[in-house]
Amino acid sequence: MNDQSPYLHPEYETLSREELGRLQLERLQQTLRQCMNSPFYKKRFDEMGLKPEDIRSLEDVRKLPFTTKQDLRDTYPFGMACIPLRQCVRLHSSSGTTGTPTVILHSQKDLDEWANQVARCLWMVGLRPDDVFQNSSGYGMFTGGLGFQYGAERLGMLTVPAAAGNSLRQIKFIRDFGTTAIHAVPSYVTRLHSVMVEQGVDPRKDTKLRVLAIGAEPHSEEQRRRIEQMMGVKAYNSFGMSEMCGPGVGFECQEQNGLHFWEDYYIVEIVNPETLEPVPDGEIGELVLTTLCREAMPLIRYRTRDLTRVLGRSCPCGRNHIRLDRMRGRSDDMIVLRGVNIFPIQIEKILMQFPELGNNYLITLTSEEENDFMIVEVEVANPTDDFRALQNLEKEVRRRIKDEILLTPIVKLVPKGTLPVSEGKAVRVVDKRTVYK
Ligand code: ADP
Numbered sequence: 001m002n003d004q005s006p007y008l009h010p011e012y013e014t015l016s017r018e019e020l021g022r023l024q025l026e027r028l029q030q031t032l033r034q035c036m037n038s039p040f041y042k043k044r045f046d047e048m049g050l051k052p053e054d055i056r057s058l059e060d061v062r063k064l065p066f067t068t069k070q071d072l073r074d075t076y077p078f079g080m081a082c083i084p085l086r087q088c089v090r091l092h093s094s095s096g097t098t099g100t101p102t103v104i105l106h107s108q109k110d111l112d113e114w115a116n117q118v119a120r121c122l123w124m125v126g127l128r129p130d131d132v133f134q135n136s137s138g139y140g141m142f143t144g145g146l147g148f149q150y151g152a153e154r155l156g157m158l159t160v161p162a163a164a165g166n167s168l169r170q171i172k173f174i175r176d177f178g179t180t181a182i183h184a185v186p187s188y189v190t191r192l193h194s195v196m197v198e199q200g201v202d203p204r205k206d207t208k209l210r211v212l213a214i215g216a217e218p219h220s221e222e223q224r225r226r227i228e229q230m231m232g233v234k235a236y237n238s239f240g241m242s243e244m245c246g247p248g249v250g251f252e253c254q255e256q257n258g259l260h261f262w263e264d265y266y267i268v269e270i271v272n273p274e275t276l277e278p279v280p281d282g283e284i285g286e287l288v289l290t291t292l293c294r295e296a297m298p299l300i301r302y303r304t305r306d307l308t309r310v311l312g313r314s315c316p317c318g319r320n321h322i323r324l325d326r327m328r329g330r331s332d333d334m335i336v337l338r339g340v341n342i343f344p345i346q347i348e349k350i351l352m353q354f355p356e357l358g359n360n361y362l363i364t365l366t367s368e369e370e371n372d373f374m375i376v377e378v379e380v381a382n383p384t385d386d387f388r389a390l391q392n393l394e395k396e397v398r399r400r401i402k403d404e405i406l407l408t409p410i411v412k413l414v415p416k417g418t419l420p421v422s423e424g425k426a427v428r429v430v431d432k433r434t435v436y437k
């Protein structure tokens with residue numbers, strides 16, 4: 001490792017689009033041969049009259065079947081294995097945010113590659129073996145724990161498996177160990193910051209923090225800027241999902257201009273979720289990923305249900321891996337209220353533009369008689385008893401949300417610390433509607 005190099009794996013990170021394409025095709029063909037060891041894919045390919053040799057170019061990817069979360073559930077737990085179980089060394093299960101959990105199996109080689117992916121991301125944002133990395137995300141089945149642990153160790157950093165929660169202990173570790181980088185879900189960072197404020201700790205003066213990796217849940221650009229500002233750090237968006245290993249799939253570089261998805265590890269497609277046809281660059285669609293380096297459980301054209309769009313295929317950082325916009329949320333996070341489609345992130349974006357408002361909010365959908373409506377509760381940043389000002393603020397927030405989503409919500413400003421906080425992924429929407437969902 002050469003600390004001066006901006007790249008951890010220059011041989012892959014700086015490939016031209018053409019070279020990347022050649023590598024992807026080679027790896028795709030290998031992956032398809034591997035898939036024939038799984039009864040699930042064997043059967044699906046046979047039904048379609050398709051053989052791995054039929055895939056001769058990257059465009060041929062479109063001939064391949066999609067894989068869905070339901071397929072993973074139907075084959076739970078080991079029905080998609082492509083190697084004998086005795087060659088698998090670990091399994092992870094999705095955190096089950098949306099229904100029955102699913103299982104992903106890993107061989108030792110899979111875990112090694114995964115650690116490489118994460119290490120590459122962390123290197124990309126300027127972390128080096130001299131850094132002290134505190135992983136303040138849940139461990140266990142949640143891949144953000146072990147995924148970052150092994151990646152940070154692979155890079156050579158002193159890695160602190162602090163896990164989520166216990167903010168006082170987190171702050172002590174940050175100060176005692178000279179932590180320079182943290183990984184956490186964005187909602188937890190804001191919680192950590194409020195505890196720092198309560199304790200009279202100024203992260204800018206009293207800690208060595210400089211880099212944050214934030215991800216695992218949708219968050220807006222406005223939320224990121226707030227986190228950077230209050231913590232005095234650079235905060236980079238980290239995208240991952242258990243089906244694709246976990247963290248390390250997509251990560252921002254220091255340009256902060258979208259998530260680089262590592263195309264030597266994945267084939268990235270954006271499709272229209274209804275027609276399943278590819279959408280043009282710049283247009284929002286569903287992210288579909290094919291693994292290229294996995295042996296225990298490769299996945300072909302996995303429908304992630306995450307909605308995003310292509311921003312570009314080159315970057316001033318010298319990496320030509322595709323850049324995707326921050327995720328809007330999953331198609332199943334989308335709220336349909338009185339026929340209008342709304343993503344919680346649209347509301348967050350508005351709330352974060354008001355300095356008078358805090359970081360925690362909750363959207364409740366409820367019905368009264370025949371009507372469905374939305375209540376947006378948001379904490380105020382600082383205590384105040386100026387009711388006139390609060391009323392005006394409430395009105396203004398309501399107006400701005402209406403401009404964005406075209407429906408008028410009920411806005412309630414609540415004192416700081418009153419809304420629930422979770423140590424894992426934040427719950428932003430509660431649906432209590434009875435009439436129509
Ligand atoms: P679960 O599916 O149970 O939530 P995962 O940990 O596998 O468990 O979650 C992966 C999902 O989390 C992604 O599909 C995506 O919806 C969301 N996610 C992960 N990272 C980000 C991110 N940086 N921005 C927005 N959403 C993210």
Ligand code: ZN
Nearest residue numbers: 253255315317
């Ligand atoms: Zn870049």
